[in-house]
Amino acid sequence: MIGRIYEFRDLTESETIRTEVCVIGSGCGGATVAKRLAERGHDVVVLERGGYYPTRSFDQDELNMNGKLSDNRSLKTASDNVTVLLSGNNVGGASVHYWADSYRTPEDRLRLWAERYGIEGHGVADLTPAWDELTETLHVHPAEDEYFNRMNQLVREGATQLRWRGARVPQARHSCQKSGHCMQGCVYEAKKSQLVTHIPEAIALGARLYADVRAETLGLDNGRVTSLQAVVMDRATNRPSLTHLTVQAKAFVVAAGGYNSAAFLMRNGFRETLPRLGRGFGFNPSPMVHALYDEDIVLWRNIPAAYGVDHFRLASYAPSGRYIEGGYLLMPNQLQPGLLAGSLPLLGNEHATWMRQMRRIGSTIGWIDDHPDELGRIELNSDGSPKIIYPYGPTTQAMLRDLVKKQAQLHIACKAREIIVAGARGLRVHGSHDLESIDTLEVRAGGLLMGSPHPSGGCAMGRDSHDSVVDSSHRVHGLQNLFVSDSSVFPTSVSVDPSFTIMGFSYLAAEHVHAALA
Amino acid sequence: MTIDHLEIRGLSRRRFLAGCVAIAGLAAACGRRAKCGSPGISSRAADGALLLVLTEGEAQTLTAFAESVLPTGAAAPSLADTRLIQRFDEEFFFVDEAVRADMKMALGVLEWVPLLGGYFHRFSHMDLFTRTALVQSMMGSRLETSRAIANSLRFAVHFFYYAHPATWAMSGYDGPFTHLAPQLSEQRMHYLELTKPRA
Numbered sequence: 283m284i285g286r287i288y289e290f291r292d293l294t295e296s297e298t299i300r301t302e303v304c305v306i307g308s309g310c311g312g313a314t315v316a317k318r319l320a321e322r323g324h325d326v327v328v329l330e331r332g333g334y335y336p337t338r339s340f341d342q343d344e345l346n347m348n349g350k351l352s353d354n355r356s357l358k359t360a361s362d363n364v365t366v367l368l369s370g371n372n373v374g375g376a377s378v379h380y381w382a383d384s385y386r387t388p389e390d391r392l393r394l395w396a397e398r399y400g401i402e403g404h405g406v407a408d409l410t411p412a413w414d415e416l417t418e419t420l421h422v423h424p425a426e427d428e429y430f431n432r433m434n435q436l437v438r439e440g441a442t443q444l445r446w447r448g449a450r451v452p453q454a455r456h457s458c459q460k461s462g463h464c465m466q467g468c469v470y471e472a473k474k475s476q477l478v479t480h481i482p483e484a485i486a487l488g489a490r491l492y493a494d495v496r497a498e499t500l501g502l503d504n505g506r507v508t509s510l511q512a513v514v515m516d517r518a519t520n521r522p523s524l525t526h527l528t529v530q531a532k533a534f535v536v537a538a539g540g541y542n543s544a545a546f547l548m549r550n551g552f553r554e555t556l557p558r559l560g561r562g563f564g565f566n567p568s569p570m571v572h573a574l575y576d577e578d579i580v581l582w583r584n585i586p587a588a589y590g591v592d593h594f595r596l597a598s599y600a601p602s603g604r605y606i607e608g609g610y611l612l613m614p615n616q617l618q619p620g621l622l623a624g625s626l627p628l629l630g631n632e633h634a635t636w637m638r639q640m641r642r643i644g645s646t647i648g649w650i651d652d653h654p655d656e657l658g659r660i661e662l663n664s665d666g667s668p669k670i671i672y673p674y675g676p677t678t679q680a681m682l683r684d685l686v687k688k689q690a691q692l693h694i695a696c697k698a699r700e701i702i703v704a705g706a707r708g709l710r711v712h713g714s715h716d717l718e719s720i721d722t723l724e725v726r727a728g729g730l731l732m733g734s735p736h737p738s739g740g741c742a743m744g745r746d747s748h749d750s751v752v753d754s755s756h757r758v759h760g761l762q763n764l765f766v767s768d769s770s771v772f773p774t775s776v777s778v779d780p781s782f783t784i785m786g787f788s789y790l791a792a793e794h795v796h797a798a799l800a
Numbered sequence: 801m802t803i804d805h806l807e808i809r810g811l812s813r814r815r816f817l818a819g820c821v822a823i824a825g826l827a828a829a830c831g832r833r834a835k836c837g838s839p840g841i842s843s844r845a846a847d848g849a850l851l852l853v854l855t856e857g858e859a860q861t862l863t864a865f866a867e868s869v870l871p872t873g874a875a876a877p878s879l880a881d882t883r884l885i886q887r888f889d890e891e892f893f894f895v896d897e898a899v900r901a902d903m904k905m906a907l908g909v910l911e912w913v914p915l916l917g918g919y920f921h922r923f924s925h926m927d928l929f930t931r932t933a934l935v936q937s938m939m940g941s942r943l944e945t946s947r948a949i950a951n952s953l954r955f956a957v958h959f960f961y962y963a964h965p966a967t968w969a970m971s972g973y974d975g976p977f978t979h980l981a982p983q984l985s986e987q988r989m990h991y992l993e994l995t996k997p998r999a
Contacts, residue, residue, distance in 0.1 A: 333986070341983040342976030344963040345887070350985050354895045357956065363902065364955075365950035461977035469978065518990035520894045582973070619973045620963025624955040629936060634871035637962060640971045663898035706947050707940045727944035728951030 285320075285485040286337075287373070289334050290494035293514045296526045301327040301490070303795060304510055304531040306497045306546065310790075311768030312537030313476035313484065318792030320487035324799065326400045327490050327529060329510075331538070332371035333517050334493035335378075336683045337478065338708065340469040344618045347466035347585020351379045356621075358668040360658075362625045364471030364728035364771060365567060367670060369541050373475030373493050376735075377537065377781060380472045381586040382618070384422045385778035386413050387786065390596070398654075399773040400745040402754040404790060412789035419473040422782075423626025424450035425588035429458065432579045433614040433644050434588040440564070440695040446593040451613075453585065455779075462583040462616060467469045478572040479774065493542065495527060500534070500764070501552050507534045507764045531793050533763040535756075537788075542564070544660045545668035547751070547758070555760055556751050560660035562742045565672065565734035565777040569682055570615055570625055571689035572634070572645045573698035579644040586616035594688065595777055597681065609681045611778060612688055615645035620702040625731050627708040636702075644698065646689040650737060651777040653677045660740050663673070672734075685728065687720045705730040732775070736780050739771035755794035756787075767791035830875040842995070845885045850863075853892045853900060854907075857924075859885055861911040862923040866957045868932040875970060888956065890991045903956075905951045913946070928983040 305316045308330040315621060316326045335350045348356055360367060370376035387409065387661045389691055395401040416422065430438070441448040454474040470607040471478045485491060501509035514525040535755035536543045544560045553559050590613045597609030617625065626636055636643065656675030663669045674682075686703055690711045693701045706728045709719060723729055725788055744750025747759040760765040767788045769780050776783045843851040845859045852863065866879055879885060892900050911923045914934060923931065938950035959968060968975060984992075 335985075339983050339985075341980045342978060343982055345960070345984060346985065346988065348893070349894070349987060354899050355891050357891060357895055357903075358899050359902075359952065362950050363906075366955075459977070463977055466976075469980070518986040520987060563821070583977070618963070619963075619968070620959045623962035623971075624959035625950070626940065627954075629869045629932060629939075629954070631871045631873070633869070633958065634876060634970070637967075639969045640973060663896070665897040667896040667898050669898070675917070706951055723949070724942070726949040728939070729947065731951065731955070745928055 285487070285489040285491070287334055287491045287493060288524070289301045290517045291377065292428040292512055293492070293527070296529060298528040298531045299327055301325045302531060302799060303327070303533045303535060304529045304535055305327065305535045306510075307375065307537035307539055307543070307768065308373050308476065308481060308491060308540055309370055309537065309768065310377050310781050311539070311757070311788050312535070313374065313480040314487050314785045315535055315537060315767045315792045315795070317480040317484040317487070318789055319795060320484045320489045322792070322796045324796070325488065326484065327492065327531070328484070329495045329497050329512055329529070330491060331496045331515065332373065332493065332494045333657075334373040337467065337469050337471050340467045342461065342463045342466050342469060344466060344620045347379075351467055360565070360734065361670045362578070362672070362674070362726045362728075364731065365672065366486075366585050366733045367541060367565070368733050369539055369737065373491065374481060376477050377475040378467050378477050380475070380781060381464050381630065381779070383590075383779040384420065384452045384454045384588055384782045385775055385781040388595070391774075392776050395773055399743065399750070401743050401773070404754065404787065408790060409735055409786040412786045416785055419480060422452050422454050425453050425585060429453075429460065429585045429588045431581075431584035431588075431614075432577070433581055433616075434584075436579075436644060436696045437591065437614045437646065437692065438589045440692040441591045441593070441696045444675060444691065446591050448589055448591040448593065449588045451587045453588075455585070457604060458585060460584040462618075464586055464616070465618070492527065496522065497538070497546060505760065506762050510534060512553075519757035532799055533765065535765045535767050535791070535795060536741070537725035537766070540740065540769040541660075541668055541670070541772065542770055543766055544740030544751075545662060545666075548660070548662055549666055556747055556758070558742060558744075559742050559751050560747060561657070561669065562739040562773060563658040563660050563672070564669070564738045566649035566652065566656070566736035566775055567678075567682060567732045567734050568649045569648050569686050569689075569730045569732050570645055571686060571693060572626060572643055572646045572702050572704060573693040574700040575642050575644050576697070578641045580641055581616055581622070581643060581645055582618050586749055587613045588662070589614065595651070597653075602671075605677050605680045609682050610648045610650040610685045612646060612648040612685065612692070615647040617645060625704045627702070627705060627731060644693065644696070646692060648685045648689060650678065650681045650685060652738070652775040654682065654774045657739060657774070673765050674726050682725050682730060683720050683723060686723065689722065690717060703730070712756060736769070738769045738772040738775050738780065741766045742773040743771045744773060756791040757794065757798070765791060765795055830836070847880050849886050850882075850997075851886070851889045852994060853889045854885070857911070858888075858904060858907045860924040861907045862888060862953075864926070864931060865910060865935065865953055866961075867928060867955055868927055868935045869954050870961055877964070877966040877970065881966040882961050884957065884960055884964075886995070887960045887964070890988070891956075891960070892992060894987050906953055909945070910953065
């Protein structure tokens with residue numbers, strides 16, 4: 283049986299769709315679980331809120347592609363009104379614009395999740411078969427030398443000089459053309475996003491994917507979900523059409539991504555029985571430091587992060603509990619001109635002076651490992667969309683300042699001519715003697731200009747409905763056939779880029795769904 | 801005077817925020833009335849382009865803000881060269897209502913906030929030098945609302961301006977890697993259709 287992809291233009295009349303499994307979302311979680319279930323012989327329907335943009339529709343234009351691939355066009359922010367929420371809104375989800383960094387979940391993190399949060403069956407031994415297979419099928423490998431652009435070389439040189447541990451970043455790509463357009467979608471299909479891997483594989487096995495369809499209301503009967511009401515979105519207007527779909531299935535898997543899964547369940551009224559729904563939310567806030575060099579850097583070509591500094595991945599604390607340093611990955615940055623300009627906190631001709639030297643601008647970025655005791659939460663806006671409330675607690679702020687400081691140190695070691703922190707004050711760092719000024723930087727509301735590329739939590743996995751939303755079989759507490767399979771089940775951040783963890787967990791989720799259908 | 805001096809002049813953070821909320825409420829109500837009062841009729845930017853989201857007042861505020869944060873001089877592409885106001889309008893046409901409302905509130909507060917600081921002009925009526933100084937002080941302000949408004953609007957303006965091909969010669973950007981022909985999405989085509997000049 284061959285499946286197919288349906289789009290808004292195919293969906294002109296309301297209808298009822300019957301299937302075994304309905305998956306809501308088509309990113310790393312949804313596409314992977316759909317593929318695995320299709321391999322197991324199940325009839326699978328995938329609903330995707332965003333549009334279907336095959337690679338032939340990619341044009342590498344920063345704004346055109348941002349409009350096609352990014353949820354709310356990268357203009358939605360957290361409650362501080364400046365931290366940009368980055369996620370996908372298209373078939374393939376955020377994997378279509380991600381950097382393809384593919385880290386296996388660190389063992390210490392899986393141990394933490396087992397010991398502190400009671401997660402069972404998600405240890406290294408459980409996940410390794412999935413990762414081994416994914417390594418093969420997604421061509422995951424450490425970046426080779428030819429993929430080190432000048433910024434990557436500088437980060438490696440600087441880290442070596444500072445005696446910071448780093449490593450080549452595992453990449454899910456094959457025959458990369460070094461275009462530098464990972465964030466605009468890979469027109470060459472070299473980057474192994476879900477759009478060109480698990481989705482076509484699931485379709486070939488008979489899965490049906492409905493793009494431009496927004497899941498709305500779950501129908502419940504005696505502890506089971508029996509149906510899902512959905513609305514077809516008019517892609518041109520990005521507004522709901524008059525066409526509705528009803529999906530009847532034996533099992534439902536929510537995989538709408540870290541920003542949306544909890545919100546979907548909240549709109550369906552589950553907060554009352556699941557008090558942890560929307561809680562424990564992290565998003566890896568990612569501050570940047572830019573620098574002018576006396577040589578061409580050309581930040582916008584080749585792959586984004588061939589080399590990363592993992593020396594500070596785990597935060598260190600004094601015996602008293604006082605934060606000392608670390609708790610983040612530090613990476614080379616890659617920005618096309620629009621986002622680079624947006625993150626450069628200057629005005630007018632001073633801003634233009636930097637932009638005129640864009641070829642010589644280098645940049646670094648890092649994502650902090652959200653502190654487990656200072657996580658945020660998801661609420662609903664009056665229009666039903668998720669509202670992200672993130673407290674930026676004291677340790678989080680200290681981590682962010684430390685990360686900014688380390689980035690500045692690295693640029694100093696690399697002999698940058700001028701260094702500027704991407705933050706409201708436009709703080710300049712001229713040498714080591716200026717590093718202390720970073721300690722007084724504001725963080726919230728643009729104090730640091732940050733993106734948040736890796737949402738986690740909101741539907742955390744755990745023991746029971748008092749401490750979590752799903753159990754270790756990915757099943758929502760209290761419901762027999764409703765599962766969650768994306769980064770929202772993580773009880774904390776992963777401490778590395780999460781895509782490989784999401785896919786590994788989704789392999790396991792698929793087995794639990796399969797068992798439930800038996 | 802900087803925005804933080806408001807506190808020194810006896811305007812507490814709480815009163816500043818209360819003032820902002822009142823201003824924003826007024827601005828949003830005016831904006832809604834302007835849009836809702838004329839169903840099917842759009843606003844126009846200063847250059848005559850049709851706008852679907854921004855009211856004419858908001859477009860004026862945004863234009864004044866963009867002039868304050870973008871480069872000046874003959875070598876710098878203009879707002880018209882980069883269709884910046886229209887692009888801003890287009891991008892916010894397709895986002896969630898909550899995102900659009902935040903943007904409108906930011907423009908509303910920005911327009912009126914100078915009055916809280918003792919200026920006798922709304923933002924769009926201030927001279928360029930004073931306006932730029934105010935934006936600079938708002939960007940680095942200790943007041944989070946003030947900082948958020950300036951930084952979020954500046955982010956969007958710089959993003960849309962420097963992503964436009966008209967600015968690439970100035971920045972030395974060599975364009976998309978393969979120089980593919982632009983492929984407009986259904987949404988882009990829809991917006992262009994809605995805003996195209998009609999006889």
